[in-house]
Amino acid sequence: MPNSKACREAYTTVLLELAKNDPDIIVISSDARGSCSLNTYVKTLPDQFVEIGIAEQNEIGVAAGLSVVGKKPYVCAPACFLTARSLEQIKVDVAYSHQNVKILGVSGGISYGALGASHHTLHDIAALRCIPDLTLIIPCDAIQTAAALRSVAQTKDAVFFRIGREKVPAVYTEELGMEPFVFGKANTLKEGCDLTLVACGEMVYHALEAATLLKTQGIEARVLDMATLKPFDEEAIIKAAGETGAILTVEEHSINGGLGATVSQIVCANHPVPVTTLGLPDEYLVTGTSLELFSEYGLDAKGIAESARKLLQRKR
Secondary structure, three states: OOOOEEHHHHHHHHHHHHHHOOOOEEEEEOOOOOOOOOHHHHHHOHHHEEEOOOOHHHHHHHHHHHHHOOOEEEEEEEHHHHOOOOHHHHHHHHHHOOOOOEEEEEOOEOOOHHHOHHHOEOOHHHHHOOOOOOEEEOOOOHHHHHHHHHHHOOOOOOEEEEOOOOEEOOOOOHHHOOOOOOOOOOEEEEOOOOEEEEEOOOHHHHHHHHHHHHHOOOOOEEEEEOOEEEOOOHHHHHHHHHHHOOEEEEEEEEOOOOHHHHHHHHHHHHOOOOEEEEEEOOOOOOOOOHHHHHHHOOOOHHHHHHHHHHHHOOOO
């Protein structure tokens, strides 16, 4: 894939730059230096790093405590454990307590692939969107990840980043003006009038590829990158419903409670049109790499395009 780079590497590169200029930044890990690409950071700034060990609940609690005394903690750990083991601490210690804690959940979705259901993160959008005062960001590539982190660093809000593990192709370029990152604003990556593809995270690239494939078949698909899942750009969805008449959502998440559910709720309340939610089924998935699973469950360009064609048959 062209210009591929892992989002986790982009995140920790920027984090190191920020921390060099701000001694109040403290990075906290739960025995996840390798998973989070933190080795260079630890070697460079050992005094601004805390290793908690495999104890995610404690990791969030320590971060909240550091925030109380004026530090700027950045938690880094696998998303599957953060949003299961320490969900209560994220809810109470961080969001409810209005602490300036930034949380990085790496290897979200099915990034861990062959490790199976215990390491898949298919519930996090549903769980985290229900927590007030918590911003949820799912960037699609390394450039957007870096831009989002630089913007996040300027805030005192509680923020959860969900990113993947492997290298992903570039969707954005430095010339496209990704900085500053705008919270709660969908980016229109391609205009179209026949239907709208709304995607987040790694699915954005595949949605764009699907739009290119659909174009060869005479179908013009609008593509929206919904990098911020909370706050959510309702206006972009209502506009898309009115202008294209059908919406297909694409997410590396359960079909229950995620991007598709959010879009469906907005569309139903404001401008009812046919909506299809494309995600992972409500079952334990087969084993394979993330790309193999994307193909298996229709989340690659071919599968997305096929679902789009079926959706158009329902369009009035």
